[in-house]
Amino acid sequence: xxxxxxxxxxxxxxxxxxxxxxxxxxxxxxxxxxxxxxxxxxxxxxxxxxxxxxxxxxxxxxxxxxxxxxxxxxxxxxxxxxxxxxx
Numbered sequence: 858x859x860x861x862x863x864x865x866x867x868x869x870x871x872x873x874x875x876x877x878x879x880x881x882x883x884x885x886x887x888x889x890x891x892x893x894x895x896x897x898x899x900x901x902x903x904x905x906x907x908x909x910x911x912x913x914x915x916x917x918x919x920x921x922x923x924x925x926x927x928x929x930x931x932x933x934x935x936x937x938x939x940x941x942x943x944x
Contacts, residue, residue: 876905886935891928
């Protein structure tokens, strides 16, 4: 099974393991860096399930890359939050 967002294939859905847990954000969003799912759970104040529902619906930006876990560049999330998309 693959995950798609806005017609773009994001990758294969991995078998369900433990859900991601919120992680403290120890990086300044104004500096270059990478954020993982756990960081976004904290920044967006959402649960694991809500996060992936919003990601699939296109309400959250697609990952900037994978290594093999998804990550988002701080600039992507900073712009997303500044655009008033955070609920």
